[in-house]
Amino acid sequence: MDDQKKRPSGKPGILKAVSPQPLLEIRNLTKRFGGLFALNDVNFDLHRGEILGIIGPNGAGKTTLYNVITGRYRPTSGNVLFKGRDITGYPPHKIVQMGISRSFQLEVLFTHLTVLQHLVLSQHLHTEVGFLGSFFRTAGNRAREKATEARALELINFVGLDAYMDKAAGDLSHGYQRSLGIAVALGTDPELFLLDEPLSALSPQRVSEILDLIRTIRDRGITVAVIEHNMGALFRICDRVVVLSVGAKIAEGLPGEVKENEEVIKAYLGGDVHA
Amino acid sequence: MKRNRPKSKYIGISAALLAAFLIPAFVKSPYWLHVFITIWIYIIVTSSLRFTITMGEWSFAHVPLMGMGAYTSALFVKSLGLSFWSALPLAVLTTAAISILIYLPCLSTTGTFFFFSSFAFGEVMRLCWVKFQNPFGGPMGLFDIPYPDSLQLPILPAIKFGPLSKTPFYYMTLLFMLISLLLLYMLERSRLGRIADAIRESNLLSQFVGIRVNGYKMVILVIGTAFAALGGSLYAHYFTLIQPDDFYWGLGVYIIIYLVVGGTQRFEGPIAGVLLFVLLRELLRPIVMYVPLVYGFILAATLAFLP
């Protein structure tokens, strides 16, 4: 399968030091709903090849952040830059086209379609079929279809859903639906993958599996951001952390630093903490 | 994808086709030919409505757009002097273009809202036919719509369309119906059909796999409209009289009922629905007043027992 976008070789540490331009830049991002500031002047960068953790108490605006980045909401003010290009306010399908993909906190799936069908559809952008080709099945189409199916099977295998290939998404267990969501997002061939609470309500074993999966995704050259409440698990894999609280960024840095940060502790515990 | 359909299905379809083609040989009564002609036309309209539903939205402007197809086709022939055979495709294209105008504002809505906003704009369009005597003929509509010109096919003698024999109309509408069904079937099986499924299942996820949802919705609506317009044109040149009330929302309701009772899930659903209701109406001719009653009860029963 051709990769039309250039990929870094996938060694995070080296890249971080060398890469001149952040992959994603969040500049003064603000989102108001009526009188409520869901996001309040948020600024941070995301670098190629890293795994960025995004944490914060409930209602901090983490999912809103994703929604604004991916075009579900327009920001009230501020900009989102991807690879140096201003993508603020682009609609979701365009964002996906540019190379950003996301998973959802509460699974969003094609309930009655099978796992295999999901993965075929997820490659929508890469099944280059001419306008008329959409309507009728030609020989050229058939070759591309085979390639698409092959990649779909590869993705299914990657997340371990081989046994459930022909099962309807709605019939899968919660955990497998989660994996499907990840596989679908990967099918769009993203450079940046935004995960929204991938570990919630999973058994410790599954948590490890998903963490490994995320690492592997990064090793394949995809930059990852992860919103998570399970900090213990998250800090095992992420390189840096951004902390949001009530719409504003209150801390940023290495997991170790952030854990000790007084502001962060205050935000979570809701009061002064004296060590 | 199931490629091996049971043999019985092929036999069934072939038998039905054969029967359909042979009907005029056995049924001489013009009345019954008329019934079948209307059945073929309604099948085109109902099946095209079903096609639009595959993307998850119900449009209530479908029948008014059928009417638009009827009016434009009639006008092309009557006022512009075109032959039916050129007017038909032109009417289809014109109506498809008009449908873009109607659906464009509605696409920012979904579900029930889309249903009723499409109804609203369809109704505005329909009222234009009532209001503007010229060119639409006002409440009285357009009458004296010419029959299609004689068709000169290679081997056969010229096929004349006129009030005397219904047979040419029968075959013409039957053929158009079969072609329409074939096209609709292929479209549904194509990539466009897969995209429609995705949009129906989850608008949100569709966006996030890169599907430009509103664009595809519009494409599907316009294609559906094209077939409805085809049905409309056939209607106009067969009945030779069209009035705004022919396409008011009551007929839209009937079409929806045919579709719902026939079944929205399967491609053959609309065919079954139309056949059931129209033939039933004929059976109940003696108590024609009660026909809507029966319809109502069938509908209620279907909704209650068969989702």
Added chain:
Amino acid sequence: MTFAQFIQMFANGTMLGFQLSLFATGLTLVYGIMHIINFAHGELYMLGAFAVYLFFQVFGINFVVSLLLAMAVVSFLSIVIERVFFKPMRGYHIPSFIMSTGLIFVLQVMAMSLFGVKDKAVDSVFTGVLKVAGVTLSKERLMIIPISFVVIAAFYVFLLRSRSGRAMRAVMQDPDAAALQGVNIDTTCSLAMGIGGAMAAAAGGLLAPIFVVNPYLGPPLTWEGFVVVCLGGRTSLPGTLLAAFIMGYIKSFVSTLVDPIVASMCAAALLGIILIFRPQGLLGHEA
């Protein structure tokens, strides 16, 4: 446009506003409590008109009593319809819409078989005319205003003061919370349908002496009522009143100044515009 014409149109608009208020309030009530779309509401109006015809014209019962009887009869019928047809449809918009269209057929045929297809006339109750500012207004039409006002006011008193009324408001706001508080949802739904039917019947009965009565009165009014409901806010009763009058005046003025067809077009366009740009209507609060 002379002053006299203006008064005429204003009076007409007010009358229509009241008619639509009675009619549409029932629709809003049914939607707000059961979340179903009843397109057969116009048939209830039509049956109310027929009932008044029957009691007043045929049996000779006093008009007001006939009106009350009509309201009772249609109310009862509405409750039956609710129990039989709409109960499983609660919350489903399009299926209930489709179901109600089937009902239209059923009720129309019922009326046709009972009363025949021909137009029926109902004698005027209030004969005579009133001269206001040089304009002649028929008393019959004017009387709609106070009578409808009384009915609507009675309804609001019920809604605001009585226990059942409070229950209804609770269900409209939050059905789950209401259920937890011990409100019987089923009874409330039936009650809503019953009241809605009664008000539609009242509208039908009041207008019976003015226009003819036939089985086909329903559909044109139903979709106008629908526009009113959407315009005002599908779950807002005050909104319905506001929208009813807006609609009434638009109809009246546009019909006279331009023509009735354009008035219908305005109504249709208004529906589309409201649904697209402000789906919650003027006073509604749904997102």
